[in-house]
Amino acid sequence: MKKIEFNQVLNNYREVLPQGVFLTTKADGEVNTMTMGWGTVGYIWNQNIIMAPVRKSRHTHQLIENSDYFTASVPLNGQLKKELQFCGTKSGRDYDKIDELNLELLEVEECEVPVIKGNDLHFIARIKYKQDMNIDKLAKDIVEKKYPKQDMHTFYYGEVVAVYQE
Template sequence: MKEINASEISKNVIQMIKKDWMLVGAGEDKFNMMTASWGMMGHLWNKDVMNVYVRPQRYTYEFMENNDTFSCSFFDESYRDALKLCGSKSGRDINKAEACGFTTRFIEHAPVFDQAACTIICRKIAVYDIDPSQFTDSSVDKNNYPLKDYHRVYTGEIIKVLVKD
């Protein structure tokens, strides 16, 4: 893998998150990851940042809470079944990295998977909860939060972007 600047990511970021999906991972001695298709990347507070959204009932939530860094890993289409598994099974019950055949290493104290085409490593700089009283479009709450299990938002400063050579 080689390191690039965040501004050198050549793929459409909306496509990467929405269609290709990503694995959001945190932890080092013990870690977990989950598939996500909600997120944002941009420039905020004079930093290149990534926002990820994690519901409190997800096992990954405790790893996001207890670690200062996290990773967002993007894979090519041949890993779609692995991403489906990581989005439907809990790391409380299985070792998802092992089940998917991922080779895991840790960079900046965040999990990195050798099979990923692109990995973005972030340092947490802000954490906040979705507040339904702030929705100006009531359909957002109605259509996305029937269980009232609002996401926690993690804003991370992008500290490293790794891509396959």
């Protein structure tokens, strides 16, 4: 992998995010990944930021709450569709997704959270802020369509400390 500049990849990330990327975290020696189908990238607090939403009911939520970092591994060319589908529908409580899918993890120098080999881009993010959604502040149409069980997200804002390209 080679390190590249954040600004070189913004448009690629925005285009592929709705198709899914791997959000990976690690806590107490356990690595878990899930599919993230929405979020944002941008510039806040004079820093390049990636915002990752994680529902409180997800196993990943427990791990990311006990970590200072997360990674986002991005398949730009349509690869790993089966793996994204699995990671978006199965829980880390019930499956070791890394073993089950035979995913290969790559270590990075910035943190203990690995990235998933076979993706084109990898964002390494240090959590700078987290915010639980407040259902009372959310438009009713979104609550009705996206949160019928009121299973809200926590937003994790991570400073992008490195971007790697495979």
